[in-house]
Amino acid sequence: MIDSIIQGVGVLFQPMMMLGMFLAVVAGLTFGVLPGLTGMTYMAILIPFTWGMDPFLALMVLVAGHAVSTTGGAITSILINVPGTGPSAATLLDGFPMTQQGKAGRALGAMLIASGMGGVEGSIVLAFLIPIVVPIVMAFGSPECFFLIVMGLSFITALGSGSKIKGAISALLGLLVSFVGYHDATAFPRYTFGSIFLFDGVKIIPCALAMFAVPEMINLMISGSSIVKEGTVSRAPMADMWEGGKDVFRNWWLHIRCVFLGVFLGIVPGVGGDVACWMAYGHAKTTSKHPETFGHGNVVGVIAPESASNGKEGGSMLPTLALGIPGSAAMAVLLGAFLIQGIQPGPTFLIEHLDLAWTIVGTLVLANLFGIVVCWFAAPMLIKITRVRGNILAPFILCITALGAYSYRNSLGDIFVMFALAFLSWPMKQLGYSRPVFFLGYVLGGLAERYFGISIMAHGWKFFLTPLSLVIIAVTIISMSIQPLSDYLKRGKSS
Amino acid sequence: MKRKDLLFYIILLIGMMAAFVTTLVYPPRARFFPIIVISLCGFFVLWSLVKMFIAWNGKSSHSEYRKKNEVASKPDEGYRRQFLITVAWIGAFVLLIWLLGLAAGLPLFVFAYIKTYDEGWRWSIILTITMFLIVYGGFAILLKIPLYEGLLF
Numbered sequence: 001m002i003d004s005i006i007q008g009v010g011v012l013f014q015p016m017m018m019l020g021m022f023l024a025v026v027a028g029l030t031f032g033v034l035p036g037l038t039g040m041t042y043m044a045i046l047i048p049f050t051w052g053m054d055p056f057l058a059l060m061v062l063v064a065g066h067a068v069s070t071t072g073g074a075i076t077s078i079l080i081n082v083p084g085t086g087p088s089a090a091t092l093l094d095g096f097p098m099t100q101q102g103k104a105g106r107a108l109g110a111m112l113i114a115s116g117m118g119g120v121e122g123s124i125v126l127a128f129l130i131p132i133v134v135p136i137v138m139a140f141g142s143p144e145c146f147f148l149i150v151m152g153l154s155f156i157t158a159l160g161s162g163s164k165i166k167g168a169i170s171a172l173l174g175l176l177v178s179f180v181g182y183h184d185a186t187a188f189p190r191y192t193f194g195s196i197f198l199f200d201g202v203k204i205i206p207c208a209l210a211m212f213a214v215p216e217m218i219n220l221m222i223s224g225s226s227i228v229k230e231g232t233v234s235r236a237p238m239a240d241m242w243e244g245g246k247d248v249f250r251n252w253w254l255h256i257r258c259v260f261l262g263v264f265l266g267i268v269p270g271v272g273g274d275v276a277c278w279m280a281y282g283h284a285k286t287t288s289k290h291p292e293t294f295g296h297g298n299v300v301g302v303i304a305p306e307s308a309s310n311g312k313e314g315g316s317m318l319p320t321l322a323l324g325i326p327g328s329a330a331m332a333v334l335l336g337a338f339l340i341q342g343i344q345p346g347p348t349f350l351i352e353h354l355d356l357a358w359t360i361v362g363t364l365v366l367a368n369l370f371g372i373v374v375c376w377f378a379a380p381m382l383i384k385i386t387r388v389r390g391n392i393l394a395p396f397i398l399c400i401t402a403l404g405a406y407s408y409r410n411s412l413g414d415i416f417v418m419f420a421l422a423f424l425s426w427p428m429k430q431l432g433y434s435r436p437v438f439f440l441g442y443v444l445g446g447l448a449e450r451y452f453g454i455s456i457m458a459h460g461w462k463f464f465l466t467p468l469s470l471v472i473i474a475v476t477i478i479s480m481s482i483q484p485l486s487d488y489l490k491r492g493k494s495s
Numbered sequence: 496m497k498r499k500d501l502l503f504y505i506i507l508l509i510g511m512m513a514a515f516v517t518t519l520v521y522p523p524r525a526r527f528f529p530i531i532v533i534s535l536c537g538f539f540v541l542w543s544l545v546k547m548f549i550a551w552n553g554k555s556s557h558s559e560y561r562k563k564n565e566v567a568s569k570p571d572e573g574y575r576r577q578f579l580i581t582v583a584w585i586g587a588f589v590l591l592i593w594l595l596g597l598a599a600g601l602p603l604f605v606f607a608y609i610k611t612y613d614e615g616w617r618w619s620i621i622l623t624i625t626m627f628l629i630v631y632g633g634f635a636i637l638l639k640i641p642l643y644e645g646l647l648f
Contacts, residue, residue, distance in 0.1 A: 037638075045638060165539050169507070172536035176514065176529065183525040190525060191517065221581040222574065224612065392618055395608035398585075399601040399626055402592065407634060412592070412643045419589055427503055449528045 008358025011056050012366060020057055021064045021363070025370040028065030032072020032084045035209055035404030039069030039085070040330035047337050055341040056359055062337050063317075063360055064367035066330060070309045071115045071371050078107045078302070079385055080227065080397055082213040082404075086204045086443075087309045090277040092212055093436050094294060094301025099386055101297050102228055105237040108379045109244025110299050112372050114255055114306040117248065119368030121259045122266070122314030127361045129267075129318055130350060140268045143463040146451035147472040148268065152275050152282075152444050154480050163432065170434045173424070174441025177202055178449075185453040197413040202421070204274065204443070205408040209401050210421035211439050215429045217398045218422070220390035227386040227393070237380035247299045248307075254284055254300065255307045262308030266315020274443045278436075280308035286479060295436075314364060321345050321357055497547070504544050511537040584608065596645030598635065602627040 011017060031042040042065045050058035073084025078095035091111060098107040129136070140148075153171075180191045181201025192198040220227070248255055258280040265276040284304035285294045294301050320331040324346035338345050343353060350357055385393065405418040428435055455463040464473065511533055518529045587607075591600035606623040610616075634640045 165543055169536055169539050169543075172532050172539070173507075175532045176536065179529050179532070183521075186522050186525045188522055188525040190521060190529065191514070218581055218585070221584065222577045389614070391612040392609060392614055392622065395605050396622055396626065398588065399605055400629070402588070403597065403601065403630060403634065406597065406643065407638075407640050410641055415589070415592060419585065427499075431500055431503055445528075445532075452528070453524070 004354040005358050008355035009362040011355075011359055012060065012362045017057060017060060020061050021367060022370060024061045024064035025068050025367055025374060028068040028367075029072035029075075029371060029374060031065065032069035032074075032088075033076055034407075035073075035076065035082050035084050035205065035213065035401055037084075037404065037407060038073075038205075038330070039066035040333050041407075042066060042069055043330065043333045043337065047333070047340065050337065051340060055343060056356065058341055059337065059356065060359060060363045062334060063363045064370075066334070067119055067310070067313050067364050067367045068371035070313075071112065071119075071306075071368075071375060074111045074115060074306055074309070075108065075375065075379070075382060077212075078111060079104060079382060080213075080393070081216040082397060082401060083208045086208055086274045087277045087305070089208045089212060089274070089439055090281045090305035090436070091302055091309075093281065094296070094298050096216075097295070097297035098299065098302070099227060103240065103297065104228070104383045104386055105240025105379070106244035106247070106299060107302050108237075108375070108383070109241030110247045110302045111244070111306045112241070112375050112379070113245040113248040114303040115310045116368045116372035117255065118259045118262065118307040119310035119313060119371075120365050121256070122263050122311035123361050123364035123368075124314075125260070125263045125311075126314035126317055126364070127358075129263075130322060130357065136267060139468055141466070142451045142454040142458060143466050143469045144472060145268065146448060146455050147464070147469050147476070148265070149275070149444050149448040149451060151472060151476040151479070152279050152440070153448065154282075154476050166431075166433045167437050170428065170437040171441040174438035174443075175445035177207065177421070177438075178442045178445030184450045185457070195413075197411065198417075201446070202417055202442075203408055203414060206405040206414040206418040207421060207442055208439065209405055210418045211425045211435045213397070213401045214418065214422035215426040215435075217394045217401065218426055219429075220394040221398075224390045226389055237383050241376065241379060244299065244302075248303055251300055251303055254287070255303055258283065258304045258307035259311035262311030263315035265308075266312030267318050275447075276308040276312045277305035278440050278443065280304040283479075310368060314361075317360065317364070321349055321360070324349070501544075501547060504540050504547070507540045508537065508544065511540060592643070592645075594646050596648060597642045598627070598631050598644075599648075600645065601630050 012021070027046075028039065028042055031037040031039065043062045046062060046065065050061060053061075070085050070087050073088035074091045074095070076082045076084045077088040077092035079099055081092050081096040083089040083092055095107045095111065098104065176191075178201075180198055182189055182199055189199050261280050261283065262276045265279065281294075281301060281304050284300050285291045288294065288298075288300060290298070316328055316331055320335055322345075324335070324344065335345060343349070343356070402415050402418070405414045406412065408414055425435055425438075427433075428438065459466075464470070515530070515533050515537065518526045518533060521529070588600075588604050591604050594600070595603065602623045605626045606619050609619045609622060630642065635642050
């Protein structure tokens, strides 16, 4: 074991490997920054170039770039309200208001440290969990996954602000959009209006861009002013970033909880990183003493989703490496890369290639640290974007947004879908409907229906009577009742 | 704001009714979840509308209320004009992409928009070239993403 660790991690410190990692981190961050290009796209594009490379170098280059891509996505979420990747959408809820208040540096500092540390801690958890992953993964069948999704949906009440009715309508509209396309169980096309393009449903990147980026660009085009209003005072970016970094340590217990949440949801195949970020945000809000400050630039709203976002990378590697079961589309691509290198992930992988497993764990740790350093020095320059006039910034970002929607699956239809949804999201923004709640409904709706269908087919209507399902139901009820209960107790005390 | 809210609720209600009728023809398993969601959404929209009308009826004088509401919600004329111009720009943007494709349409849009708003030749040219380099150099050549070429080409 010790020999494998020394051998696996030691490989990473060779000059060629370090150079490869640095380039991979820069490329991964760039992919994350560009909307529509994700870590998965990065790996898919790079796989042909890794053919014939040394397996250690090839897999290190792929894993390193993928690991930091969500960090890159969070930068644009915070600075210009454009989520670079799906999971980054949760970060903009508080990150962008902080930017508008002239606290972009603090938000970026908190994001970088939470995200980077989350990645490192997630990798350490991965290292410890490798020997015991099999029973954990096997315990999660479709009923358990369904109730995990329901738990995520229960956070809708926490995410909404303002009118409860408007929150409910937003969530239901999101759920409705998630039903567009083929129904999994019956293969029946729904709400496609005869368009073959819509058979595949509304994809996450065009939807995220329509919900968060396009309305912001419309408002910038209308006002013509910069993101940060004239006269808004902000401190020196570096000093602000240090302050943001310190915020993570001030909220270290929340950070750890969110990392574990990310790792746990990463392990469960099919649940995905988007769910992890939203659940972490919901958890932070429900357990906060000042939930009303969320959505208005509370730094905790940046720390929670970013901790879970990179923490989940370690978790999602587990079933891929130890069982050969990819937990997400990105992991399926990585599995393909393993097979191209002639390596078969699965139970025998940890016996035959333990050194490579440690190289991957080490890559996750080092890539996240590299990511922090690269972004830390690039951030002060990037913050200047927020002071560029809207008449210059808006058309440019609108083009990048359209390009992002298109490049997700090289389809012009995604650009049309994005603008069609923007006609819904802009009035929603203006009239005080919760777009995050809409997005959460959209992300979880399809998954909930899928797992519900499978559970009914496999277990009948008593599918919820498995021990783990009952535990998840209990946790959901408890977490939902904490806030109303504490409000009730507070009212009782004051009267 | 009230009038805009009312308009949005009415549009939503019509949308929900259309979706409900559409969903009824689906097989039972395919319509199970959507019917629940549409019914709930329709119920909430209807509830909000009823609440709005009750509030409206509760006022002592309709005309007085309407006048007051109109004054409160009367949008700035300049803002409304700018909004319509922005919608036209977005329409033009989509049309440009559709007709000229991404490599030509996107840089052209950047140039036209920045020049129209008098940001000077320097910014117009720099950003147009940058956009072209991102679209063509970055996406088409470096990433080998097949770009949509437009209806006219």
